[in-house]
Amino acid sequence: MSLVRTANLFDEPACPTNREKTETARKKGCSKPLTPGAAAGGCAFDGAKIVLQPITDVAHLIHGPIACEGNSWDNRHAASSGSDLWRRSFTTDLTELDIVMGNGEKRLFKAIRAIVERHDPPAVFVYSTCVTALIGDDITAVCKRAAERFGRPVVPVEAPGFAGSKNLGNRLAGQTLLDHVIGTAEPDDVTPYDVNILGEYNLVGEFWFVKPLLEELGIRLRAVIPGDARYRDIATAHRAKANMMVCSSALINLARGMQERWGIPYFEGSFYGIADTSAAIRGICGLLVEQGAPSALLDRAEALVAREEAIAWQRIAPLKPRLAGKRVLLNTGGVKSWSMVDALQEAGMEVIRTSIKKSTEEDKARALAALKDEKHLFDRLAPREIYRMLADGEADIMLSGSRTQFIALKAKTPWLDVNQERHHPYAGYEGFVELLRRIDLAVNSPVFPALRQPAPWDEAGRLTAQPVIPTDVAHSFRKFASGALEDSDDC
Template sequence: MLTDRLAAVFHEPDCATNRAKSDTARKAGCRAKAPTPGAAAGGCAFDGAKIALQPIVDAAHVVHGPIACEGNNWDNRHAASSGPDLYRRGLTTDLSDLDVIHGGEKKLWRAIGEAVDTFDPPAVFVYQTCVPALVGDDIRAVCAVATEHHGRPVIPVEAPGFVGSKTLGNKLAGETLLEHVIGTREPETTTPTDIALIAEYNIVGELWQIAPLFERLGLRLLSCITGDARFHQIAQAHRARVSMVVCSQAMINVGRKMKERWGIPYFEGSFHGLRATSDALRNFARLLVARGAPADLIDRTEALITEQEARVWRRFAPLRDRLAGKRVLLYTGGHKSWAIVSTLQDMGMTVIGTSVRKATEDDKDRARALLGEEGTLFGAIPNAEMYRMLKEGEADIMLSGGRSQFVALKARRPWLDTNQERHHAYAGYEGFITLAERIALTLDAPVWDQVTRPAPWEDEEAPP
């Protein structure tokens, strides 16, 4: 039952946030506030489940619900593919008023058949939204019969929007993979250095900035859950030797259960920033050697880190003076709440505060240690307060997601997108340079000097 799966997620033992809750707060679930009716993108469990699973690029993703659910959700993340583009097709049953009255199961059955006949995917994911959940469509039964009929997995994703937040939807997507996908296929070969990434979605190709580092060290990325993934790669993730959870708030449950079921140790890390990237590589090397990988892997990892960090500092040198001492307001969440702090500090910038929305307790502890007494940990900042901080010059630039950009622009202060809507990849060593270049370009744009000058009619010294 969906209620049982929700209860399991709410009581996730490896989630520091859940452990710190009272019994009453834990029963309320993994959400800071109730979902907003009508707000699909960013505001509901369906949205979270879809963005977590959609990067499986060769599968068909059928949204069972009104067309607006798919329309609001289809491209809210720039997850990139190195091959198949089926994940970019918006497939939906487009439920109408009559379907609410008569039920939508037959329509779903036809939609699954059409997706299979048209695209011949290795698997079909079927997403339940609020409307069919409320009228009682049994998508689990439809998917079970469709699996037998079409000879391929047809997987129910039971995460209707009203059950909770986007983060909860991420976790329910992970539970779906654990129940229906991971462990259902054996890889043709295995190696002592097979690894898996969990909750890495290849936003604007960031995975591709990390993969060459793995190749240099002889590590095989057996499965990425789910960035630029093929269905069979997810199915064989249980044969990885070590896994890394990139966004703990999203899929810590997957890391824990893979450890319990198949003995795969995991650690939490990030690829944003020099220190975070180097630490992640070190952790992979240490855990793999402990599980039988060649002992020289640790020394080779240190050599690669030394080489890459030296290369980055050489390329960063021309930017150092342009960024040194600049004050930054960081308004993001999750692991970026601390990983980007360390990145900006490495650039010589001062972070006056960072948002810890959607961050685990471990994330908050890391952010607090990095900022010390000079910085502040924020929850949600009201727009008026954010505007005041920028207008009064407490920060020289704000790094955030797209929804808060207009506050910065209204205050006539530089702003740079660091969330999933961005168009540049900031992961790994190469991403460090890219981020530094984008910040420098944003700060030095001539528009800021122009928009902060007094208008001619405001200049007291202007001639009459």
């Protein structure tokens, strides 16, 4: 993997913060150094696979030991309306003998051949890993030879885990699409209403709440990258008239690259919350009109927005009194650091803190604009601090990923999963109603007030005295502590 190629991904000209740096600071990049021996929140391989695996009809082949593949099924709960080939994934399963004897490249070629013969996918993506990158396997050369032999694209994804963080892997995946996929096929059905959505993963099928609205306006989704995408959709994405970027921290290099190569304008938006969904629809239509679509599209968009907002608010009306004034600790990051804030405030809830750990400077600025005070933003909170805030009643509910759910449950505080592992869709007007319904079920559940009540035996004072330990048991414990009690002794 080229070090220059990697460094260029952190000298991002489309990032306003990066443009304000000095030349020396830009050369250092914007990645934070990882702590050796500590969990870094994912690796570059993980980030690349997250971005590319939801491309549903592609065979994803991991070149490395089987442990690198892990469990691909239900990757981030992205949903597909077509093939489930992407959920299976494949691995060359290198062993110590393959590594020592240098059999990696031969094993990779045989694996590609087996996949083509058995599944006949339109393309194969081959991912390098730490082990195969360290031993010097040239996956680019193998992919080129396999593409010639089997008559289909075989795309090398050079993002070994040691290259850097998960975010770097996201960008390496975007660069792979620019270098090897986008622009490799020409569509025969171009319209003035073609758009791409970048950084949308269709988690739990939530983009299917948005897609019908765009189709009602006559907008055709040339490609949604990567959610529920097909290889040919992405290969022809360069003929779209506009791009909407959902997650800039992950794929801003892809949006910028498409603008530079094919002149496709882009903007950043969100489909979380009523106001942001409406703004995203207006933004898409506005860009299309600027690119030559009839101006009547804007009028149709306003009519659709007015209708859908009225329906959503009507459905939310019974929930608003139950949620008004509820305090929320939002422990997530990225685009959700501000988009979720906007959505929750629309429903009358108060966000007391929001995490900006994985947010760009633009994300942080939007979160600050929504919350008005920097004290409501935090980069990292220790688990004990989160527990203290919840146990002291500073928040009525925590919205976060599954890794911190047990802090909330230990503090006897309601919790809702809003990260990629969730099982419920929250995007669009319909998704916003579902989000509020789920929050209502959690925060107004009768279980938590019951949990916080003292136990009946505590109220009766039955266990307030120190427990009495029998003399013989206490003597055995003392012998054990002093080392006099052996395993064979009877205690």
